[in-house]
Amino acid sequence: MSFKAKSASIVFYVSDIVRTEKFYTETFGLDLTRMEGAEPFWLSGTLEGGPDLVFFEMDGVRGNTPALVFTVDDGGIDDIVAALAEQGVTIVTPVSEAPGGWSADFLDPDGFGLGLWQSGELPRSLK
Template sequence: MNPQDKNGKLDYIEFNVSDIARTCKFYASAFGWSFKDYGPSYCEFTDGRFTGGFSVGGAVTPGGPLVVLYADNLAQAQERVEKAGGRIVRPVFDFPGGRRFHFADPDGYELAVWSDQ
């Protein structure tokens, strides 16, 4: 996909899990997913079409994965989120692959926006 085609689109999803190895074993066995390890607290998965991650960094909330959108310009995306009534719940931070921030929408749903720029 052309990078401009990704702007503002769903791009990634993260699940907080209690045991990355157990979770990877389950999804590999059940669905044939493959994985890329980023250390003891994070693992990326792919189902062959869509990519996401498993993290042990937060509370396990069944039914509550983190939806991640992509932005060409992270600062502009944050400005638009705030102007639209969103609340920043985790300021911009670096992670393997880029930078991102988390926000709550008006109903309190937490999402994230990332950029590789």
Template sequence: MKEIGANGQVDYVEFNVSDIQRAKQFYGSVFGWAFTDYGPTYTEFYDGRITGGFTSTEAVTAAGGPLVIFYASDLPGTLKKLEAAGAEIVKPIFAFPGGQRFHFKDPDGYVLGVWTED
């Protein structure tokens, strides 16, 4: 059972997607997320730490906004999984103080990141 977050913490992330089943397949196959469906236009995801949702009730607005960054203990392996799932790598693995990361575009056009520590 997910614990409700403390005041001021990010508690939920929601994505507008054009195809909920495709989003579930994409994120489930790469990151192993669990899903709870709430009708044909909404599903909630749980990544083991935070919940969020995919909805098809609004237009996809993938450009702009904050960059959501996932953690991966195996950065090259995660990159390969993303490519196999159909992601476009838009910024290859690069180093930054404290680790490495890369950016990818998901099937709806969202640009997201994945990082690991040194």
């Protein structure tokens, strides 16, 4: 099973979410929304004509963040991750809970980290 990426987010793991919020809103004029589901909160905003930017306060290793995360719009994240594994793709983080849904991380052929995110309102499997 494959999927067609329709949207993506760039996810940043930051050390100080309040400092990050101030920087991106005051320096870049981005409209960021405080979201619930992670402590203390997380930020989300969309660039005009571009991808979503998402910020979580958590430890991040340089090279692992920012990360490109594709949204699964039709459900079936478990099926997609299983198919990736069958194709020999390295799964770094299996499907696990994420704010608002489910996520999984994997590597492309050159070792770049990519991710999937799916709303919790959609079925994890379509089988």
